Amino acid sequence: MSDTQTAPPPVPERSASTARNVLAVVALVWTVQLVSLVAALSGVAQAEVAIHFRTTEIAWFTLMTLLTGTFFLPFAVKAAALFGKKKVLLVATGLGFVGDLVAALATDYRTLLIGRGIAGVYAATAPLAYAITRDIFPRRWVGLASAILAGGIGLVAFGGPFLSGWLLDDHGFRGVLWFMAISTAVSFVLVTLFVPESAVRTPGGRMDWLGGLLLGGGITALVYAVGQGSHWGWSSGKFLTYVAGAAVVLLVFVFVERRVAEPLFPPSMTKRRPVWTVLLATSVAAGSLSAVGIVVQLLVLMPAIPHVSDGLGWSGTHNAIVTSPISAAILLAAVGTGWLARRVDTRVLLGTGSALTVLGYGIGTQLHHSAAQIIEMGLIAGVGTGMVAAIVPIMIIEAVSPEEQALANGAQTLGQGVAQIVVSQLAFVVMAQHGTVLKGTQFYLDKGFTNGLWLVVGCCALGAVLVSLIPKAVRHTEPA
Known part of the structure; x- marks a missing residue:
């Protein structure tokens, strides 16, 4: 017999296409969920950062990224339509890596804030990733890919606290900062290799x-x-x-x-009552919930020092273990809300979710001194948080036409970012009114944490009230 070898059969085109789509989904999931994961890591690290750098301005550790991300977002959305979504996605990711690297190497607080500010540009990658999903996948893949991108929040909800706890307990805040830098670099590589450029452009457009x-x-x-x-x-x-x-x-x-x-956000869209009311209510409701993490993370991670600091003094790992039931409640509520949205008025779901957060954190204003009380507060508020998080994108879809989807998503993200920044900054101000500065570090007494939670309760209640302004939606996927 001859000793010749036969060439392997060619890979079917459909299998190759499926493999490319899977790799693109993986790259985009990493990119989107890294935004949420970095936010969680920042919240866990801020107490140790404040103590290490002996600063009373720890608010800017998280606010710098929010501020630059909000500032850059309108330009990113517009530039993506003009020059290509992948190009802008890579620019935002590259700048995010540079900022993370500066922060990880910083030896003083000012340099750390500069790095955090540059890194904030990465926040624009989430809406860009969702937008490019509609352009690069076959029609049968778009819904699945979008669901996977959104569903990845479950991994962050469960794995994020344990990851951040391990990094903080074993490697300190430097370990957290270096993890951010490495993860952003991986995001850049994945997008470069596996995400194709979108062919969708706005011909002849101009940047505002x-x-x-x-x-x-x-x-x-x-x-x-x-x-x-x-x-x-x-x-x-x-x-x-x-x-x-x-x-x-x-x-x-x-x-x-x-x-x-060619405005950033066309008045013809934003002046319509179904649009601006949804943008306003969802921005306040979701932005307020994004800010509550600042109060709760400082409460559980700041040390307990008599007459100086009334934090619970938990380790990062202990925090992850205690809050894991809350993460489960958020995830289950989000999944259930997605199912209910097909059968129940979305306004009712947003109002109910906001009301549950008011109830949960309202209880927390008085009961936040033990693990059992934190879980009780978190389970009630967690269900509301999951409902609000899940219903926001659905309400945007109901409020605008498919052609306006990207702009409406950008406007909602911007509004939510502004609400989060303002509420977060106010929370730091309110907590500091009942706090103590020791060796250059701002600590908070129990009254400060209580007032911080009351501030969040009030803002969540405002979000619930604003739901009443929203008219009944006419789904654009159904006949008018």
Whole structure:
């Protein structure tokens, strides 16, 4: 017999296509869920960062990323439509890696904040990843890919606390910062290798630089004023000047957007009642819940020092173990809400979710001194959090046409980011009113944590009330 070898049969085109789609989904899931994971890691690390750098300005450790991410988002959404979603996705990821690297190597708090600010650009990758999903996959894959991208939050909800606890307990906050940098680098490689460029473009479009600068500048001035209000004095001329200046700049932004040919967010969409009411209610409701993590994480991770700090002093791992039932409640509520949304008015679901968060954190204002009490508070609020998180994208789909989906997602993400920044900054201010500075570090007494939770309760209640403004939706997938 001859000793010749036969070539292996060619791989069927369908199998090769399926493999490419699977790899693209993996790359996009990593990119999207890294945004949530980094936010969770930041919350866990902030107490140790504050103590290490002896700073009373720990609020900016998380707010810097939120602020730059919010500022960059409108430009990213517009640039993606003009130049290609993958290109902008890689730019945002690359800048995120540079920022994470600067933060990981920082030897002083100012440099750390600069790094965190640059890294905040990465936040724009989430809406870009969802947008590119509609463009690069076959029709039969779009729904599945989008569901997997959203469903990955379950992995973050369960695995994130244990990962952050291990990093913090065994490697300190430096380990957390280096994990962020390495993970962002992996995201860049995955997108480069496995995500194709979208062919969808806006021909002949222009960037609305003036609108973006006005919007970002107004928001930045407002947030900075709120953060410094306790130092300047709430009735001081400096505080009032910043707030008035921010209001004027934002009004000019509205005026400009009505007159430019290609605005960041077309007034023809945002002025419709079904759209602006949904954007307002979901932004306040979801943004407030995003901010509550700051209060709770400081409460459980700050040390217990008589007359100085009334934190519970948990380790990162103990925090993960205690809060794992809460993560399960969030995930199950989100899945159940997705099923109920086909049968129940989405306004009812958003209002119910917000009401449950008010009840849960309302109980927490008085009962937050033990693991059992944290679980009791978290289970009730967790169900509400899962409902709100799941119903927001569904309500956006109901409010706009398919052609407006990307812009509406961008507007909602921007509004939610602004709400989160303002509520977070106010939470730090409120907690510091009943706190103590020891060796340059801001610690918080029990009254401060209580007032921080009351602030969140009030903001969640406002979100529930705003639901009443939303008219009944007419689903765009059904005949009018």
